[in-house]
Amino acid sequence: MIDPVPRSRKRIAPFHLHRPSTVAEAVGLLADLDDAMPMAGGIEVLNRMKAGLRASDVISLSGITELAAVQTGAGALCIGAGVTLHGLARHETIRQSTPGLATAMIPVANVRIRHQATLGGNVLAGTPHYDVLPCLAALDATLVLATTGGTVDITARDFAASAEAMPPRALLLHAAIPGGADVLVHDRSMLPGFLLTLGRQADGTVVAVVAGAHTRPQARSLGITAGELAGGLTPVAATAVARDWARTLPPMRDTLHMSAGWRHRVVPVALSRLLAAQGGGRLAA
């Protein structure tokens, strides 16, 4: 017998829905409403509402076409916050400008989620091991936000370090990736423990990001260039670079999947093997 009350209406608390069609309208709603939740693809918001999250108002962003734009210009690739993970993986401009980023998105979640989940939702979800923010931090990308006072830029690296870097009631418009930057490796093999991302920044230096080992992704420069990495690091050199990098990290977290102590030991080992493998070296010494 079918329950007369659908489960979504039992599990998702009622809310007022707003459907703006412009950024200005959405920003105005965020400013005016005290308990408003922006929703793009809906994956995170609905899942969390089913788990008890409440908001008096939900602002659906799916009608704002400019949030789904991908553009190049002024030495940067700008990817709209509403671009789906499928779009990140398949959009021709993204594949040409940052093929490593596009490749990194292919194995994320599953094909249905990738078609719905967006860059903005993935970045703002605050889930430690989600994929997009570590990639953007590794690329030294800038997050461009709209507020009632105008646009505000924050670096993905600053936002990765602290969610407080984002001004309140701001709307993420797009991520701007500097020309020449790209993801070199996005290694998900240690999930759900952690993931590692190596990014080549516009100046050629390499940044490593660990996500999932702390409550926020941690991005640090490795002190080497992409050329040096591609030239091949010996296992000994890779280990030294990885250990130096890991020493700068704060204490790691305990979760059901992996203890803090185990993470502390295995993150630098995984990174050193990743580094050694980049120049065509073997994974093990």
Place this chain on the structure above:
Amino acid sequence: MNDLIPIRFRLNGIDRKAAVEPNQVLADLLRDDLGQTDVRVSCDQGVCGVCSVLVDGVPVTACLTPAFRADGCEIVTAKGLASGSDALSDVQRAFVDVSAFQCGFCTPGMVISATALLAAHPAPDRATIVGWLGANVCRCTGYQMIIEAIELAAARRAETLHVRIGEPAD
């Protein structure tokens, strides 16, 4: 807080109208309000794939899609893939021919995913099939027969194409 939202959409080839609540998801609209029992709900968090439907040709997770987003869309469920009670789609036929199910609970979602897969990749290799099936959970079959069914459907389509353009089928 009961703002009903009027929506219009096409479901399995038939124009439909509905008034949905903001907190209603597509799976509940289709299953509970419209009696579309081939849209099932299991994990209710976008993982298992049993609620999969095609929205404008794209496979989506109906349990995590707001119902109001269906406005103006073409929705196809597993039942809608068949052109009649006796006319299964080629994917459905392939599932029957290799018995790619046991309890059958996951089958509608599997068929939807397989249909979307073959639309995106007409000749998928096994790795592509396995990658797409990561979106659907089956606790009975071990997936082997499902993979074979998709390969069979793809092979039959290729054979049909060869015949159409006058080339040898082999």
